[in-house]
Amino acid sequence: MTEYSYSPTGAKFKLPEPGEYLKEFERLKEVVSKQKALGREIVVVMGLGFVGAVMAAVVADAQDEKGNPTKFVIGMQRPSTRSYWKTPLLNLGIPPVSSEDPEVSLMISRCVKEKKTLIATYTYDALKLADVVVVDVQCDYLKESLGNVREGQADMKALEESLEIIGQNIPPETLVLIETTVAPGTTEQVAYPIIKKMFRKRGIESNPLLAHSFERVMPGKNYVASIRDFWRVCSGMNEEATRRVVKFLKEVINTDKYPLTVLDRPIESETAKIVENSFRATILAFLDEWSLFAERNGVDLIKVINAIKVRPTHNNMIFPGPGIGGYCLPKDGGLGLWAYRHIHGFEDEIFKITPMAIDINDTRSLHVAHLTRDALRNMGRPIASAEVLVLGASYREDVGDTRYSGSELIVRRLTEMGAELRVHDPYVPHWWEFEKQDEYPATSRGLKRFFRGQEKLKDLRVEQDLAKALNGTDAVIFAVRHKHYLNLDPDEVVKMAGGGIAVIDCFGLLDDDKIKRYFELGCEVKGLGRGHVKRIKDQVRLKTQSAEPGGLRTED
Numbered sequence: 363m364t365e366y367s368y369s370p371t372g373a374k375f376k377l378p379e380p381g382e383y384l385k386e387f388e389r390l391k392e393v394v395s396k397q398k399a400l401g402r403e404i405v406v407v408m409g410l411g412f413v414g415a416v417m418a419a420v421v422a423d424a425q426d427e428k429g430n431p432t433k434f435v436i437g438m439q440r441p442s443t444r445s446y447w448k449t450p451l452l453n454l455g456i457p458p459v460s461s462e463d464p465e466v467s468l469m470i471s472r473c474v475k476e477k478k479t480l481i482a483t484y485t486y487d488a489l490k491l492a493d494v495v496v497v498d499v500q501c502d503y504l505k506e507s508l509g510n511v512r513e514g515q516a517d518m519k520a521l522e523e524s525l526e527i528i529g530q531n532i533p534p535e536t537l538v539l540i541e542t543t544v545a546p547g548t549t550e551q552v553a554y555p556i557i558k559k560m561f562r563k564r565g566i567e568s569n570p571l572l573a574h575s576f577e578r579v580m581p582g583k584n585y586v587a588s589i590r591d592f593w594r595v596c597s598g599m600n601e602e603a604t605r606r607v608v609k610f611l612k613e614v615i616n617t618d619k620y621p622l623t624v625l626d627r628p629i630e631s632e633t634a635k636i637v638e639n640s641f642r643a644t645i646l647a648f649l650d651e652w653s654l655f656a657e658r659n660g661v662d663l664i665k666v667i668n669a670i671k672v673r674p675t676h677n678n679m680i681f682p683g684p685g686i687g688g689y690c691l692p693k694d695g696g697l698g699l700w701a702y703r704h705i706h707g708f709e710d711e712i713f714k715i716t717p718m719a720i721d722i723n724d725t726r727s728l729h730v731a732h733l734t735r736d737a738l739r740n741m742g743r744p745i746a747s748a749e750v751l752v753l754g755a756s757y758r759e760d761v762g763d764t765r766y767s768g769s770e771l772i773v774r775r776l777t778e779m780g781a782e783l784r785v786h787d788p789y790v791p792h793w794w795e796f797e798k799q800d801e802y803p804a805t806s807r808g809l810k811r812f813f814r815g816q817e818k819l820k821d822l823r824v825e826q827d828l829a830k831a832l833n834g835t836d837a838v839i840f841a842v843r844h845k846h847y848l849n850l851d852p853d854e855v856v857k858m859a860g861g862g863i864a865v866i867d868c869f870g871l872l873d874d875d876k877i878k879r880y881f882e883l884g885c886e887v888k889g890l891g892r893g894h895v896k897r898i899k900d901q902v903r904l905k906t907q908s909a910e911p912g913g914l915r916t917e918d
């Protein structure tokens with residue numbers, strides 16, 4: 363039966379038939395022999411996702427002092443119905459990831475069409491031609507309940523499968539560079555034995571050359587620079603692997619300006635990644651309790667944080683917004699906990715702060731539903747029949763990445779409570795976590811399973827016209843600090859909505875003048891960490907009452 367793979371924009375691609383693989387390998391061999399004759403190193407990037415697709419282009423764009431390309435890159439993507447479309451798209455010079463960084467499209471198009479240093483394939487045979495393999499497949503952490511990271515496990519299936527295939531195909535002298543964020547210990551205790559076993563089966567006596575260097579990529583405005591022009595950490599399994607990985611990274615990454623840190627063992631590079639992200643998750647989670655404190659005691663946490671950040675030692679304090687999304691921060695600490703028990707065999711519970719931070723971050727956005735419910739109740743409108751508009755679907759400002767965004771949980775919880783949800787986001791044409799909620803992300807990873815009454819959300823569409831989105835809504839939730847929302851005029855918003863509404867500020871978007879104006883316009887305002895709104899409300903009320911005939915007199 364002929365199978366098809368659909369890109370997120372609906373383009374349809376036929377999956378390769380068994381008979382096409384041999385022909386594809388012949389094509390690759392021909393191209394590679396020409397590229398080798400030009401003195402170029404052959405690099406296979408395995409996994410064309412958010413990281414692999416752009417890393418492949420960065421490597422393909424590398425050149426020597428004379429401006430000659432030094433690498434030829436084959437992007438290798440497994441031909442599953444979910445992901446095969448990335449291969450033909452990349453071969454057309456089109457990025458398989460959407461990005462706000464124009465350099466992504468320019469670089470991919472340049473490398474595919476002009477420099478001809480980048481192609482994509484679906485056949486694992488490409489590995490037979492590799493001098494270097496860069497592994498960018500996913501390694502997930504599956505949570506079994508919401509807000510309890512301890513109840514979960516690393517999902518290494520795709521990674522382990524990839525390593526086995528690598529071991530079955532690569533020449534013995536190929537460098538395998540794992541960039542995937544892994545449970546610390548994986549390179550030495552999982553990857554090495556898998557590849558070594560495959561080598562033995564093939565009668566290869568030498569040891570695999572393995573290294574780890576994690577990615578710090580940030581898909582967004584500086585997508586390419588966050589790979590190419592940024593500090594890297596790496597480590598090889600032995601001297602030769604270390605020498606090779608350092609040489610490779612120096613040739614493709616801007617290490618002159620952003621020096622490389624070479625650690626002794628891969629477990630140290632792997633741990634660096636997990637600690638780095640657990641640190642970030644922790645400083646964000648830490649403010650959750652102070653956010654509640656602020657709401658209940660008339661404190662504006664935004665002003666408090668700004669006052670503290672003046673001190674240089676504290677200037678990395680950051681307001682958490684409605685939960686911490688993105689692919690990495692919610693899962694990476696979990697990989698650390700899991701490794702301690704399942705790779706290294708310890709039974710005791712040494713981890714307290716990291717799991718607590720993740721659990722707090724994973725559930726913080728549920729409080730937004732409480733604020734929305736309470737604001738509407740103060741206006742005499744029950745949540746169960748309210749229309750609620752969420753402004754912003756992505757996990758951070760000015761990007762279109764919706765993975766594990768706080769907004770998703772807000773939508774899911776409010777839906778469970780009976781509200782009708784609408785959403786607006788200028789960067790997100792389709793919110794696949796809803797539109798394809800039964801397949802994406804895989805059901806075992808999706809957040810849908812933690813809520814009831816979610817079926818109708820597959821019909822949720824992202825509105826691009828703000829006026830249309832606001833028209834007739836009862837509540838508006840400022841969920842993301844997209845630049846489009848920062849200067850919205852309260853008078854305009856209320857006019858578009860058609861009257862007073864509940865306004866929920868999740869990210870300190872509203873200054874005091876705007877909050878005051880919303881109250882004057884008959885709105886109710888609440889916000890995460892914004893306890894001072896009550897004070898502003900009282901002032902507005904006092905003024906309104908005093909202006910009424912026979913009303914109170916205000917003090918001068």
Ligand SMILES: NC(=O)c1ccc[n+]([C@@H]2O[C@H](COP(=O)([O-])OP(=O)(O)OC[C@H]3O[C@@H](n4cnc5c(N)ncnc54)[C@H](O)[C@@H]3O)[C@@H](O)[C@H]2O)c1
Nearest residue numbers: 409410411412413439440445499500501520524542543577
């Ligand atoms: N996305 C980020 O912002 C980011 C940042 C830093 C680090 N990372 C880490 O980088 C790694 C990759 O992340 P991602 O966001 O690119 O994931 P992704 O899910 O977008 O991409 C992984 C790709 O690998 C492919 N794949 C899986 N098995 C394969 C196989 N056997 N052969 C070929 N292809 C295969 C998948 O189909 C998919 O296209 C993860 O460990 C992640 O934690 C991601």
